[in-house]
Amino acid sequence: MIERQVTAELVERLDSAPAVALLGPRQVGKTTLAQTIGEERDALYLDLESEADRAKLAEPELYLAQHEDKLVILDEVHRLPEIFQPLRGLIDKGRRKGLRTGRFLLLGSASIDLLAQSGESLAGRISYLEMGPLGIVEAPKQDGDKLWLRGGFPDSFLARSDHLSMRWRRDFIRTYLERDIPMFGPRIPAETLRRFWTMLAHHQSSLLNASEFARSLGVDSKTVASYLDLMVDLLLVRRLEPWHSNASKRLVKSPRIYVRDSGLVHALLGIVTSEDLLGHPVAGASWEGFALESLIMAAPEGTAANFYRSAAGAEIDLLLTLPGGELWAIEFKRSLAPKVERGFHHAADDLAPARKIIVYPGTEAYPSGHGLEVMPLRDAARLLAGQA
Structure with a gap:
């Protein structure tokens, strides 16, 4: 166990x-x-x-x-x-x-x-x-990539093979669509909701564009909003709201959308093995969503999560406001030689966060220039958990 x-x-x-x-x-x-x-x-x-x-x-x-x-x-x-x-x-x-x-x-x-x-x-x-699926701190240290591929639902993560794990997740999705979701919300055709869920997976970590989804599904924007509300209430999708406390800047107002479990992202897109994943265009966005969810789960109770993006291009992937008010700016880079763009530095100048962290898939933590800290995802999650 x-x-x-x-x-x-x-x-x-x-x-x-x-x-x-x-x-x-x-x-x-x-x-x-x-x-x-x-x-x-x-x-x-x-x-x-x-x-x-x-x-x-x-x-x-x-x-x-x-x-x-x-x-x-x-x-x-x-x-x-x-x-x-x-x-x-x-x-x-x-x-x-x-x-x-x-x-x-x-x-x-x-x-x-x-x-x-x-x-x-x-x-x-x-x-x-x-209580969410397994987080990066809960999985064995050597199984971080397996957790990313299969997601954190225990039966999926612990399956004997990638193919058995995929079968479990497909059955899970079918059960939600055909039995659980109709019990909670209005009667929505299972195939329509499957298409919506799959579209969310394709747009992992992107800004919500309700009108684009509405055109693809043949419904109006209000209906898309109701579908999204239902998936958020079922704790299957995260709607990450933009930072809004800087009145002097023109900030993006649309939320970012994440399917919360990376294994479900991959099941919806037909990604079975690590080789499939690394060759898929969604790989970077999938890893960002996986890392973001891991850190939010590890953060102490009362932590507020947002992202920052201004019309001028200043951007931070994840802003965490800890219970005491301290602000952490976190950027995700799926590279073993991570570097942040100029927009991150501009955003950090705007917000003056207490800590600036680049989370990457490597194994070693080290300081970088401009007060940046580079650290593995597991280390960052443990650091946040220790703030409680």
């Missing part, structure tokens, strides 16, 4: 809040982690995709009151959104008995229903934590 970075944070939140929602795409390991923690806490596990377990909650107050001394794990909780209102009453009753923490662990494959329901019912009673 691969040790997940989120474990310690999840345990800490369970020890400080009555309810914790662990959110993430399907198959990232939420259930495995929850059950491991549950074994240590004499927990009650209910899978709400099981009719038998849902039947137990026909009268949730009566049933759960019998287990108030246990951690109750509710898996795929979005299947039973009406459970949130009873949970509020049970949490409040428990507080009066001195049961103030570690009551409920809610697992969800998306943020849509959880946020809508708990925003009304569990405000002040629930803590949210996101």
Whole structure:
């Protein structure tokens, strides 16, 4: 079993809040982690995709009151959104008995229903934590390239061969398109959404051009925006917003779009092996997205992520504003002799970041001119994780 970075944070939140929602795409390991923690806490596990377990909650107050001394794990909780209102009453009753923490662990494959329901019912009673696919720090050091190719979903990453990994990801995409997405959002033809998802993969790390997507799909821009909102809410796509705090510059206002898991990018584009990937035009953008997602995952809670791009050409791939307000400027270069363009220096002059880092696929960290630090992706992720 691969040790997940989120474990310690999840345990800490369970020890400080009555309810914790662990959110993430399907198959990232939420259930495995929850059950491991549950074994240590004499927990009650209910899978709400099981009719038998849902039947137990026909009268949730009566049933759960019998287990108030246990951690109750509710898996795929979005299947039973009406459970949130009873949970509020049970949490409040428990507080009066001195049961103030570690009551409920809610697992969800998306943020849509959880946020809508708990925003009304569990405000002040629930803590949210996101769990993504495996990050660069969690994978064995020698497997960085394999993680990039196959992505971070554990079953894909640990598959016996690249072809079996690709089969798993294709099945994953099909299941999302045919079963999961229709459950969460409006009825969208699976083939239309597959085309949209594939177009996003082709445009990995690019500025969003909704009108171009709309023309290709034969829909309007508002429909494209709704498709994108759905993919973002399902935690499958990242919409990286532009930096907007410098009023003296004309800045780009469109977000950048990333399919969050590099393995899904490659599955959507039919890239099976490392040789296929290195010869594909998307290789550079794919590695940038992989590195960007790894750093955002490693950054401490409360870190804000943006990119910077001015009309004059000043540009920074990733700006991280740490919880204390310190600004880090990060540039991604898939080269063993990385150099930044003049636009990066102009942007750094505009923003005066505390640290300027070039992340590259090499193995050695070293200082460069103009206050730049060159470092491997794994080192940069560990550095960020240590800022917590």
